[in-house]
Amino acid sequence: MGNAVEIMGFTKSFGKFVAVEDLNLSIREGEIFGLLGPNGSGKSTTLLTIATVYKPTRGDIYVLGHSVTREDYIVRKLVSIAFQDPKAMWIDKPIELLTWHARVVGYSSSEAKKVVKEVLELLGLWEHRNKYFYQLSGGTRKKIELAKVLIQKTPVMILDEPTAQVDVLSKHALWDVIRSLKKDGRTVIIATNDMFEAERVCDRVGIIFKGKLRAIGTIGELKDLIPSGDVIEIHVKDRVINERVVENLEEFGLVKISEGVIKVYVNKGEEKVIDIIDMFRKHDIIIDKLMIKEPSLDDVFTYITGAKLRED
Amino acid sequence: MYKKSDLRDLSNIIKWDLMKLKNQKIFLAMRLSWFIVQITVFARVISLIVRGFTGFDYFEFYLLGIYSSLLYTSSISRGYVLADEFDSGIVEYHLSLPVKRSVLVIGRILGSAISALLFTLPMMFVILIILKLITMVLEIIVSIITAFLFSIGVVSFVVLVVLRFKSGDATDIFFGTIDALLIRLSSVFYPLPIIARIAPYYYVALVNPITHFSDFIRIIFIPEYVLYTLNPIGMVMYILALAIGLLVLLIDYYEKKLEAGSWK
Numbered sequence: 001m002g003n004a005v006e007i008m009g010f011t012k013s014f015g016k017f018v019a020v021e022d023l024n025l026s027i028r029e030g031e032i033f034g035l036l037g038p039n040g041s042g043k044s045t046t047l048l049t050i051a052t053v054y055k056p057t058r059g060d061i062y063v064l065g066h067s068v069t070r071e072d073y074i075v076r077k078l079v080s081i082a083f084q085d086p087k088a089m090w091i092d093k094p095i096e097l098l099t100w101h102a103r104v105v106g107y108s109s110s111e112a113k114k115v116v117k118e119v120l121e122l123l124g125l126w127e128h129r130n131k132y133f134y135q136l137s138g139g140t141r142k143k144i145e146l147a148k149v150l151i152q153k154t155p156v157m158i159l160d161e162p163t164a165q166v167d168v169l170s171k172h173a174l175w176d177v178i179r180s181l182k183k184d185g186r187t188v189i190i191a192t193n194d195m196f197e198a199e200r201v202c203d204r205v206g207i208i209f210k211g212k213l214r215a216i217g218t219i220g221e222l223k224d225l226i227p228s229g230d231v232i233e234i235h236v237k238d239r240v241i242n243e244r245v246v247e248n249l250e251e252f253g254l255v256k257i258s259e260g261v262i263k264v265y266v267n268k269g270e271e272k273v274i275d276i277i278d279m280f281r282k283h284d285i286i287i288d289k290l291m292i293k294e295p296s297l298d299d300v301f302t303y304i305t306g307a308k309l310r311e312d
Numbered sequence: 313m314y315k316k317s318d319l320r321d322l323s324n325i326i327k328w329d330l331m332k333l334k335n336q337k338i339f340l341a342m343r344l345s346w347f348i349v350q351i352t353v354f355a356r357v358i359s360l361i362v363r364g365f366t367g368f369d370y371f372e373f374y375l376l377g378i379y380s381s382l383l384y385t386s387s388i389s390r391g392y393v394l395a396d397e398f399d400s401g402i403v404e405y406h407l408s409l410p411v412k413r414s415v416l417v418i419g420r421i422l423g424s425a426i427s428a429l430l431f432t433l434p435m436m437f438v439i440l441i442i443l444k445l446i447t448m449v450l451e452i453i454v455s456i457i458t459a460f461l462f463s464i465g466v467v468s469f470v471v472l473v474v475l476r477f478k479s480g481d482a483t484d485i486f487f488g489t490i491d492a493l494l495i496r497l498s499s500v501f502y503p504l505p506i507i508a509r510i511a512p513y514y515y516v517a518l519v520n521p522i523t524h525f526s527d528f529i530r531i532i533f534i535p536e537y538v539l540y541t542l543n544p545i546g547m548v549m550y551i552l553a554l555a556i557g558l559l560v561l562l563i564d565y566y567e568k569k570l571e572a573g574s575w576k
Contacts, residue, residue: 051408053572076410087405089396091335100331104324104409 004029004156004187005050009059012045019045020211022059029064029155032178032188034202036195036301042211043191044084047158050189051081063156080105080152084160084191086141088133094120094144095129098151105152119150122177124170138165146174157181160191175201195297205297209305222300230269232276234262235289248279321411325419328406329427332393339389340431343382347435350378351442368503372534375439377500380526382435384500386428387463388491391470393424395483398474404572417566421471421559425463429456443533451532458532458548461555462525468558475565498522504541518542524550 005027012020020042027033035043048054050061052072061068063075088097095116102112120126123143128136136144142165149157162178163171178201181188192198198205199219206216215222223229232252241257249255252275253266266272269292280287355374362370397403406416433456440446470487477483498520499507504527508514517523524547530537531544538544 048404048572053404053407055571073410073412076408079408081408083401083404085401087401089332089335089400089402096331100324100328103327104321104411106410 002029003027003062004031004064005189006062007046007050007059008061010046010049010056010061011058012042012049012054013057018211020049020208023208023211023213025206025213025216027187027189028204029187030182030185031203032182032190032201034198034205035189035191035208036193036198036205036297037191037208038193041208043208044160046208047081047160047189047191050075050156051079051158052076053081078154079156079158080149080154081158082142082145082149082160082162084164086133086145088141088144090132090134092133093130094125094133094136094147098144098147101148102151107151115151116147119147122150123147124173139167139170142166143170143174146177150177154186156187156189158189158191161193162190163192163194163197171197195301199297207301207304214304215300219297222297223295224267226295226300226303229267229295230265231293231295232264232266232269232273233289233291233293234264234276234280234287236260236262236280237286237288241285242283245280245283245285248283249276252276318412318415321415322419322422325411325416326423326426329420329423330430333427333430336389336393336431343386343431344435347378347382347438351375351439372443373503373530373537374501375443376530376533377526379432379436379439380522380529381495381500383428383432383459383463384466384495384522384525385491386431387425387466388470388487390424390428390467391474391483391487394420394471394474395480398478399480401572407570407572413566413570414563417471417563418559421464421467421562424467424471425460428463428467429460432459440533445533448533455529455532458525458528458551462521462551465521465551465555465558468555468562472558472562472565475570494520494522498526499541500526521551521554524548 003026005025007023007025007027010020010023011018023042023046035046037043045054049056049068050063052068052075056069063078066074066078068075098116098120099112102116103109107115117126120129123146125140125143125147128140133141142162146159146162149159159178163174166174175197178188178190182203190197190202202219204216204218205222207214207222215225217225241260241262246255246257249262249264252272253264256263256265264276273290273292277287277290355371355378359369359371359374362368406420407413409416411419436455436459437446440448440452445451473486474483477486495501497513497516499517500522504514504517504523507517524542527537527541528544528547528551531541531547541547
């Protein structure tokens with residue numbers, strides 16, 4: 001599998017404001033890639049440029065080998081996008097909007113009716129088909145935006161905050177739908193500021209902050225970027241730990257002891273846990289309970305950018 | 313699945329505007345009310361006054377002017393529709409569709425021009441019935457083609473302005489001002505020989521496309537009116553040149569410069 005999207009030295013400015021600066025990024029074919037960052041970090045600008053809605057100020061982006069600056073028409077046939085803000089007038093009806101969309105993306109009249117019905121049913125929206133947009137909830141509007149992409153069935157699909165405003169139950173259903181796209185061999189790019197969503201859905205994640213890519217990798221790789229990335233929490237039976245044990249533990253990483261609970265901050269905890277257990281055995285200390293805890297992606301984001309992902 | 317002709321794309325884009333027509337009931341009701349008041353009250357009263365002073369039959373002149381005015385304001389109203397679409401981010405959606413930018417812009421302009429024409433055609437037929445001109449089939453066809461070209465020119469101008477301002481408020485103010493001004497600075501309601509008495513007014517009216525359209529429509533249905541205005545071939549060429557010229561400018565803008573964002 002090659003790269004579905006190659007972003008090369010991409011910069012986008014609006015007047016003096018630089019939204020994205022010198023971004024270099026490769027997104028592999030068939031993966032679900034998450035662009036993670038707070039509002040205003042440059043995620044949407046990047047995605048909109050991949051979809052040829054914006055033009056790069058500098059650099060270029062290639063979608064399956066086609067340049068967004070020189071072959072934008074071809075790129076638009078390969079990419080579909082569900083926008084962050086649903087694109088419809090308040091007086092539009094989902095069935096009309098989606099049927100028109102299906103016709104524009106290449107379906108015949110009868111095929112359009114069929115695929116729109118299938119997608120609306122898949123997303124649980126069939127009963128809302130004839131309502132006006134102003135009568136729909138924010139979550140339902142977001143699903144209609146997603147429906148456009150599901151109808152279009154392009155090799156590369158962009159979902160800009162696909163589950164924002166969507167209720168928890170529907171979120172899980174939508175994540176299933178998104179994962180099913182990967183099974184169909186499609187490349188899915190998701191912009192999100194929801195850590196849980198990124199962890200649940202994405203194969204790899206790029207952290208973007210203030211217009212610059214700060215880190216990229218699998219969730220595990222990103223967590224390993226934090227020194228002492230895993231936390232090994234050890235509860236011992238008699239709660240007595242001598243200095244010698246502490247010294248030995250410090251060879252693995254930072255050690256903190258509180259109320260008889262030992263916390264060792266290590267990289268790649270799963271590889272070191274056996275050695276730690278052996279060390280305790282040598283000291284004849286019985287381990288009551290041992291857990292390896294991962295830092296959250298939120299911790300990773302905070303560590304890399306020095307900022308909180310969400311104000312709340 | 314993604315192989316389709318540009319013609320098919322064009323037809324689908326045109327359908328966007330036609331699909332939205334039914335959403336403009338309020339605009340249609342407003343124009344219809346204006347039209348009814350014009351033909352039942354103002355046209356008759358003003359014609360009586362003008363006939364009393366000059367002996368000139370102003371009724372035909374005025375009613376055909378009303379049609380020109382209606383078509384112009386309906387075409388201009390597309391500017392408001394487009395500004396609304398910018399506000400709602402529809403333009404971003406359209407720019408992301410697998411359609412060539414030139415096809416997109418031509419489709420939107422043709423769709424808007426057809427919409428404006430559909431809005432006004434029933435009123436045109438009412439005028440022709442009142443003036444007992446409804447049997448002039450060939451003339452009606454020529455007038456519809458001319459109206460379509462005129463509407464293309466106006467809509468292209470409107471879209472260029474909307475894209476230049478990128479502001480719903482600025483668009484409202486601009487069109488609110490020029491809408492009334494351009495109608496007054498033309499031969500829509502005043503014959504050119506009368507306007508000719510005020511030099512600056514006359515020169516503005518000469519370059520105003522609404523003058524060319526309204527007088528050409530009059531010549532089609534009232535051939536003797538040719539004595540009071542400009543060369544009809546010149547007028548229709550002016551309308552055609554304006555439609556093509558502005559559309560080409562707009563295509564160039566869509567292909568090379570247009571992108572989403574910066575909408576105020």
